[in-house]
Amino acid sequence: MDEKLSIGGHFFTSRLFTGTGKFAASEWIPRMLGASGSEMITVALRRIDQGGTTENILDFIPEGVVLLPNTSGARTAEEAVRIARIAKAAGCGNFIKIEVITDMKYLMPDNYETLKATEILAREDFIVLPYVLPDLPLAKRLEDAGAAAVMPLGSPIGSNRGLLTRDLIAMLIENCRVPVVVDAGIGRPSQAAEAMEMGADAVLVNTAIATAEDPAMMGRAFGLAVEAGRLGYLARLAGQSKTARASSPLTGFLD
Amino acid sequence: MLREEGQVSFHHSIEPYKNFDFQDFFAQVTQERVAAALAAEKLSEKDFLVLLSPLAAESLEQMARKASELTVQYFGRTIQLYIPLYISNFCANECIYCGFHRGNDIRRKKLSLAEIEAEARTIAATGMRHLLLLTGEAPAVTPIEYLEEAVRLLKKYFASVSIEIFPMDETDYRRLKEAGVDGLTLYQEVYDERRYGLVHLAGRKTDYRYRLDAPERGARAGFRMVNIGPLIGLGEVRSEVFFSGLHAGYLADNFLQTEVSLSLPRMNPAEGNYQAEFHADDRTFVQFLTALRCFLPRAGLTVSTRESAAFRDNLIRLGATRFSAGSCTGVGGYGDREDSGSPQFAITDERSVAEVVQAIRQSGYQPVYKDWDMI
Numbered sequence: 001m002d003e004k005l006s007i008g009g010h011f012f013t014s015r016l017f018t019g020t021g022k023f024a025a026s027e028w029i030p031r032m033l034g035a036s037g038s039e040m041i042t043v044a045l046r047r048i049d050q051g052g053t054t055e056n057i058l059d060f061i062p063e064g065v066v067l068l069p070n071t072s073g074a075r076t077a078e079e080a081v082r083i084a085r086i087a088k089a090a091g092c093g094n095f096i097k098i099e100v101i102t103d104m105k106y107l108m109p110d111n112y113e114t115l116k117a118t119e120i121l122a123r124e125d126f127i128v129l130p131y132v133l134p135d136l137p138l139a140k141r142l143e144d145a146g147a148a149a150v151m152p153l154g155s156p157i158g159s160n161r162g163l164l165t166r167d168l169i170a171m172l173i174e175n176c177r178v179p180v181v182v183d184a185g186i187g188r189p190s191q192a193a194e195a196m197e198m199g200a201d202a203v204l205v206n207t208a209i210a211t212a213e214d215p216a217m218m219g220r221a222f223g224l225a226v227e228a229g230r231l232g233y234l235a236r237l238a239g240q241s242k243t244a245r246a247s248s249p250l251t252g253f254l255d
Numbered sequence: 256m257l258r259e260e261g262q263v264s265f266h267h268s269i270e271p272y273k274n275f276d277f278q279d280f281f282a283q284v285t286q287e288r289v290a291a292a293l294a295a296e297k298l299s300e301k302d303f304l305v306l307l308s309p310l311a312a313e314s315l316e317q318m319a320r321k322a323s324e325l326t327v328q329y330f331g332r333t334i335q336l337y338i339p340l341y342i343s344n345f346c347a348n349e350c351i352y353c354g355f356h357r358g359n360d361i362r363r364k365k366l367s368l369a370e371i372e373a374e375a376r377t378i379a380a381t382g383m384r385h386l387l388l389l390t391g392e393a394p395a396v397t398p399i400e401y402l403e404e405a406v407r408l409l410k411k412y413f414a415s416v417s418i419e420i421f422p423m424d425e426t427d428y429r430r431l432k433e434a435g436v437d438g439l440t441l442y443q444e445v446y447d448e449r450r451y452g453l454v455h456l457a458g459r460k461t462d463y464r465y466r467l468d469a470p471e472r473g474a475r476a477g478f479r480m481v482n483i484g485p486l487i488g489l490g491e492v493r494s495e496v497f498f499s500g501l502h503a504g505y506l507a508d509n510f511l512q513t514e515v516s517l518s519l520p521r522m523n524p525a526e527g528n529y530q531a532e533f534h535a536d537d538r539t540f541v542q543f544l545t546a547l548r549c550f551l552p553r554a555g556l557t558v559s560t561r562e563s564a565a566f567r568d569n570l571i572r573l574g575a576t577r578f579s580a581g582s583c584t585g586v587g588g589y590g591d592r593e594d595s596g597s598p599q600f601a602i603t604d605e606r607s608v609a610e611v612v613q614a615i616r617q618s619g620y621q622p623v624y625k626d627w628d629m630i
Contacts, residue, residue: 022331024619049384049414049625073627075479075512103511105553158329211327 002234005201007179008095008127008148010066014039015196016226017068017181018219019206020047020057028215029060036219041065042097042206044072045087058092068129070097077116084121096121097151098130107157111138115145122146131183134168136175143178150176151204153184154195158207160187163194173199189218189225196229197236256300256505264468265505269446269498277494281308289314293321298550303500306546307493315542322545322574325552332620335555335577336608337385337417338378341586342366342405344596346391348458350444352489352522352529354599355391357458364586364596365396371405375412377589381581381608384625386413387440389599392421392460399427403434410435415627417480421459422469428476437627438480439473441466442520445489446498454489470502474510479627481506481513482557487540488522488531496543500550507554516555516577519543523561523601537566541573548574560604564614567604571618578615581608 004011019042020029033041047057061067069087074080077100084096098121100113114130115138122128127148132138134152142150152169155161162185163169172180179201186192187208195203205222212218256268289311292302305311306318343365346355354361366374378386386409390397402420409416417438418431428439443466445451451463460466470481483502485495499517507515519540522531535543544556557577558570567578582604583589586596606614615622 022333023621024332025621046627047625104514105507105511160328207328211331
């Protein structure tokens with residue numbers, strides 16, 4: 001019914017990506033993944049304690065789920081690049097979410113530094129997913145630089161305010177060749193469905209799932225919402241193409 | 256609170272409050288005003304002050320609920336852990352409330368680098384990865400070169416090293432940043448300038464402005480984290496917490512790259528036997544914590560082992576985001592308590608790291624040992 005989502009040569013059935021941050025306990029992560037069906041999950045390298053004596057968050061991510069390390073904590077392109085290389089060397093695979101945040105007040109991504117980091121890492125055989133404030137010219141530059149997808153924010157991280165930037169996201173969906181993954185600010189399953197109905201290729205949800213009383217249940221809700229939104233989008237598309245076949249479907253009878 | 260043209264100090268922002276009649280303001284607060292402040296998505300300074308008023312304590316449960324939700328939203332259900340290491344209690348200041356003050360006849364000690372390393376090994380074995388390095392104020396005893404070496408050494412054992420030492424020039428802060436420090440903790444102690452003069456009698460600490468401007472210098476020097484706060488008990492408690500909140504807001508507004516957090520240390524008995532003139536009971540403390548969270552949703556809120564175990568555990572769900580654990584406030588003392596220098600203040604929560612971790616988990620929260628890498 002729906003083709004799989006292809007990013008960096010990987011195929012994803014689920015269009016819900018999730019995150020490992022903010023959980024009350026790491027044990028929730030595998031439960032949430034099972035319930036939601038999510039096949040890709042972000043991990044902040046700064047949280048990974050290599051060689052530490054305390055629990056390793058990577059141990060809680062089941063086989064088969066793609067790891068998406070993020071460069072959380074990076075203030076510059078240079079730092080993001082270093083983190084990415086460390087993550088790859090540590091065996092986290094070659095997916096990387098570029099998250100360069102220089103604003104601690106709202107946690108807005110620094111689009112400029114993110115572009116610089118993308119340009120470097122895309123040339124080093126990383127599958128780069130840059131997290132940005134939606135900006136069409138920038139998105140085209142990211143594409144040209146080799147980004148495997150573009151991740152525009154819906155609203156600031158943790159704010160749960162939904163698709164405040166919907167009109168800007170719509171521009172990206174309409175004009176980008178690479179997949180558009182709406183990331184940040186999605187606070188409710190209905191908002192995830194909305195993003196999918198708009199034509200987003202996927203969504204990334206962390207705070208709303210991790211901070212729920214029952215992250216597994218919330219994960220399932222989001223999984224279903226993403227499916228519903230995607231189906232709604234495809235159904236509308238199918239309807240549109242039917243109408244378009246006849247050149248004058250309504251008034252053709254007058255000719 | 257963005258700086259005005261030409262403004263270089265937070266002092267400019269609190270100067271207008273010098274003759275502000277807080278008691279009169281509090282007397283004018285109404286229930287409706289409190290409700291409006293609580294409902295606001297973005298609180299003004301006056302909203303914050305309203306939430307600090309005695310009347311607002313009647314809405315404490317609502318404040319707590321809002322604070323709890325905001326904290327979960329922006330921080331998740333997590334508590335970050337850190338541990339303090341005092342490497343010297345030599346001090347040339349006369350702060351009448353502090354265990355280290357130069358007039359106190361206590362066991363003075365300064366750790367050698369070898370001793371620091373031994374302490375680091377002991378501490379690292381507990382799993383702690385964020386260390387707070389402390390000294391008294393005696394630059395002749397602990398010159399910057401010594402501090403740099405100590406930091407470089409500690410970076411081998413800890414993912415993050417912060418400092419809580421005497422205020423420094425921006426140049427020296429930069430040096431420490433280069434050495435590997437990523438966080439600065441500095442408490443103003445008391446924001447009321449007159450009260451400040453009454454409790455700091457001699458030494459470099461008598462310079463109120465130099466201390467007030469230090470967190471700003473630290474932010475400019477590039478420390479990733481800056482942690483500030485009052486020492487509750489030295490001045491009128493509500494206005495002191497108000498100024499602390501303003502200070503944090505000022506730093507967050509003017510230094511976007513800096514993560515700002517606050518502590519609310521409450522005076523407790525120390526070697527100096529100082530009797531605090533002002534007090535905040537537990538209920539008032541919770542009001543302060545939750546009001547700060549409402550005013551500054553993204554600011555970290557740190558609670559140390561000055562507070563008791565039972566009380567701290569209740570703060571986990573009320574907005575706290577950072578806890579110290581397994582602390583020793585004597586110099587050295589993790590390895591060999593007998594050999595340590597006298598402590599700065601009495602610790603009330605004496606639980607081990609493992610015990611604190613368990614308590615956090617039991618509250619349904621996740622203890623975070625490591626949240627940083629200096630790469």
